[in-house]
Amino acid sequence: MRKIWLILVFSLLICVNVYADVSFKDKSSNDKINSVVTDGNNIYCGYGSGIYKYDMNGNNETKIYSDDGTEYQLFFAYSGKLYFAEGYGLDSFFERANTKILDLSTGNVVTVFDDYALQMYLGEDKVYLSSYIRGDFYPTKFYCCELDGSNFHQISDRWAYSHTIKDGALYYLEFLNNNSTNGGFNIIKSDYNGNNKTTTQFIASSDGSHPGKLLDDYTVCIDNGKIYFIEFDYDNKNIEIYDSSRKNIYTLKADDVRNYSVNNGMFYGFSYTYNKGSVFTLLAYRIANETTQTNTNNIKILLNGTPISFPESPTIIDGTTMVPMRAVFEALGAQVNWNGTTRCVDATKDGKTITLCIGEKSVQIDGVTYNVSVAPYISGQSTMIPLRFVSEALGADVNWNGQTKTVTIDKR
Numbered sequence: 001m002r003k004i005w006l007i008l009v010f011s012l013l014i015c016v017n018v019y020a021d022v023s024f025k026d027k028s029s030n031d032k033i034n035s036v037v038t039d040g041n042n043i044y045c046g047y048g049s050g051i052y053k054y055d056m057n058g059n060n061e062t063k064i065y066s067d068d069g070t071e072y073q074l075f076f077a078y079s080g081k082l083y084f085a086e087g088y089g090l091d092s093f094f095e096r097a098n099t100k101i102l103d104l105s106t107g108n109v110v111t112v113f114d115d116y117a118l119q120m121y122l123g124e125d126k127v128y129l130s131s132y133i134r135g136d137f138y139p140t141k142f143y144c145c146e147l148d149g150s151n152f153h154q155i156s157d158r159w160a161y162s163h164t165i166k167d168g169a170l171y172y173l174e175f176l177n178n179n180s181t182n183g184g185f186n187i188i189k190s191d192y193n194g195n196n197k198t199t200t201q202f203i204a205s206s207d208g209s210h211p212g213k214l215l216d217d218y219t220v221c222i223d224n225g226k227i228y229f230i231e232f233d234y235d236n237k238n239i240e241i242y243d244s245s246r247k248n249i250y251t252l253k254a255d256d257v258r259n260y261s262v263n264n265g266m267f268y269g270f271s272y273t274y275n276k277g278s279v280f281t282l283l284a285y286r287i288a289n290e291t292t293q294t295n296t297n298n299i300k301i302l303l304n305g306t307p308i309s310f311p312e313s314p315t316i317i318d319g320t321t322m323v324p325m326r327a328v329f330e331a332l333g334a335q336v337n338w339n340g341t342t343r344c345v346d347a348t349k350d351g352k353t354i355t356l357c358i359g360e361k362s363v364q365i366d367g368v369t370y371n372v373s374v375a376p377y378i379s380g381q382s383t384m385i386p387l388r389f390v391s392e393a394l395g396a397d398v399n400w401n402g403q404t405k406t407v408t409i410d411k412r
Contacts, residue, residue, distance in 0.1 A: 022058040022282040035084075036270045036280040039077035039104075040263025040359065040375075043282065046072035046084060051102070056359050057342055058282070065102055065109070075120035076261060078222070079147060080104050083127065085117045099129065101149045110149040121163055122220050123170065124227065126192050128155075128163055142172065144194050155194030164229070165220060170194065221262040230260040230267075241267060250285075257283065264375045265317060266359055284359060286377040300406040301387070303331050308409075312382040320374040321407060324382035325356075332394050332411065338383075345376075345383065349394050356385055365393055 024045050026032045035046040043054045050066030051074065065072075069086040076083055082102040097116035102109050112129070119130040129143040142160030145152040156174055163172040170192050175185040190197045219230040229242040239257055241250035250267070257269040258280075270280040299316075301308050301323065308331050314323045325345055329336045334349040344357040355364040361375045376385045387407065388398045397410045 022056070023279055024054075024058065024281075025279045026277045033278050033280065034071060035074040035259065036282075037074045037077050037082070037259045038261060038263070038268045038282070039080075040261070040266055040268065041361075042077075042104075044074055044077055044082055045280075046074040048072075051082070051084065056282075056284075056357075064104075064107070067109075073117075074259070075117070076122055076259065077104070078122055078261075081147065083120055085120070087116055099131075112145055112149040112152055113143065122222065123163075123192060124165055124220065124222070128170075128172075130160055142174075142194075144192075151193075153194070155190070156188070160188075165192070168192075171200070219260050221260060223262040223265065226262075228262045228267075230262075232257075239269065252283075252285070264359075264361060266375070266377065300404070301409070302406060303409045304411055305408075310382075312384070314387070315384065317374050320372070321387040322374060322377075322384040323387045325376070325385045326383075328385070328387060328390065329394075332391065332396060332409075334394055345385075347390070347394070352394065354390060354393050356390075358383065363389070 022043075024033055024036055024043075027047055027049070031048045033045055033047050037044050038056070041056070043056060043058065044064075045052045045054070048070055050063050050069075051072050053062045053064045054060060067086060069088050071087040073085040073087070074082065075085070080103065082104055083100075084102065085097060085099045087097045097114075098111050099113040099115065099117040099120070100109050100111050112127075113131065115131050117129045117131055121128040123144075125147065127145050127147060127149075129145070131141050131143065140157070140159060141154055142156040142158075143152060144155050156172075159175040160172050163170060165171070168191075170190050172188055172190075173185050174188050186199045188197055189200045221228040221230055226243075231240045231242070232238075233240055239250075239252040239260070240248055241252065243249050252267075252269075256272045258272050260267070260269045262268070265286060267283075267285045269283045271283055273279045273281075299314065299321075301310075301314060301321075308323075308327060310324050310327050312324045314321055316322070325347075326336055329347045332349065334347040334354075337346045337348075339345070342357065343359075344355055347354045347356075353364075353366055356376045358378060359375050361371050361373070363370045363372055370389075372386045372389050374386055376383055378384070387409075391398045391409050395412045397412065399408045399410075400406075401408070
């Protein structure tokens, strides 16, 4: 298995893959896997036999959709919906195909397009789709719709290769020859609905080995209103992660990583190998840029007036103070049990048990589910958990003094 390290550029902090052993492969020679996506809460796999859901540790398999298709190509999961294409028949280009949206809470399915989407992209508040005519490899039209599939309309009748969004506009490549890259292509600028088009640049087919590079071909990921742009560096085999201002905040070394997403401050992707059948391995890294993460070297955390010593510096993310798990639990007098298989921790005090899992916002207290604003994550050798939530759950009072930058915890 590849060892892939994520470098946090502005702090030089190295983080390891949170889910290093979660992989998915062909069920059998007749039931092959072709795509995997995640929304940060569950993992979804497209097999020949249908779409399956798993928890973030690759367990609890549930088949959530099948309509007699022979291939399910998953594009992304976002805002409670799964976007995918379904092909029918054994021919390479299928006898028929549909592109659909599955509501993950109700199970309702909307057919967006009566053919197979070759590519499907998330925009800031739209979905973009490139299609091809079955029997011909090249995509021939470019479409747009709302997140729920409504207002589906054609933007271009030419081969539109890729897209990006910036400065409130949509940019995409439109090839002059609809059957090949010969003849070059234009970079088109329009509004998000594909209206008010202008040609910003013509590029000859000999310029650049990969046309996406010439457009700054980003995958758009949206997390709690924050936009991230993910770009694959074809020359150096890097994944570059940018914040909304296009500032690079991470560089991830990878040979072949697919289906990126950002959920609850975590970057997710799936490394892909095919030498012994298709295998997708989940990669998950905590990301936080300078707008969401606060340096807390000068913040004091006191328990009954005594400073708590931490092996890893506490961090404030979106207003939540995250601290190393074991240090705070033991300071509060709780017994700690870490399960490396499930990547969950149980903390017990006075008959009350709290269960927290890496990457999950759902927390169990004596079997009752609560939600925290920032999910636990691994930093260095420590599991970081939300300080106020766990302290108050174990019966302590927590207060913040903004003038002295001090968190005080008082055991009751």
